[in-house]
Amino acid sequence: MQPVPTSGAHQGGYAGDVSPELAWQWVQSGEAVLVDVRTDAEREWVGFVPGAAAAAWKQWPGMAINPAFDQQVREAAAGKKLVLLCRSGVRSVAAARRATELGREANNNLEGFEGDPDAEAHRGHKGGWRYRGLPWRQN
Numbered sequence: 001m002q003p004v005p006t007s008g009a010h011q012g013g014y015a016g017d018v019s020p021e022l023a024w025q026w027v028q029s030g031e032a033v034l035v036d037v038r039t040d041a042e043r044e045w046v047g048f049v050p051g052a053a054a055a056a057w058k059q060w061p062g063m064a065i066n067p068a069f070d071q072q073v074r075e076a077a078a079g080k081k082l083v084l085l086c087r088s089g090v091r092s093v094a095a096a097r098r099a100t101e102l103g104r105e106a107n108n109n110l111e112g113f114e115g116d117p118d119a120e121a122h123r124g125h126k127g128g129w130r131y132r133g134l135p136w137r138q139n
Helices: 020-029 040-043 069-075 091-103
Strands: 017-019 032-036 081-085 106-108
Touching: 017 020, 017 069, 020 032, 020 081, 020 106, 069 091, 081 091
Parallel strands: 017 106, 032 081, 081 106
Antiparallel strands: none
């Protein structure tokens, strides 16, 4: 299985978009490291993927860029590609672009952890890491 090509992946500023299932295959094989770019509060309250590196792209409150992001990405398993995960697959695109600027092979995890909102604006019913039945825990 190959990454899902983005429209002009190289022009997008990162390696590409991958399905949650492919991301998990890469992590299991040791080919990639999953980097959760959601806030600490999101991981704590909504759930997290065991073994994923935590490197919030933005911090709560105020959603300012995390000044430690660059260092956290540099420390995330050198030599392996990265798959960045956020709530819905939007923040992780910006984070993947930055990780690429830092010299890492960075991919965006399509659908994020919670997926898109449904007709009632609830997440978790239309795609996402949890919806796909991939490993996750909640405190």
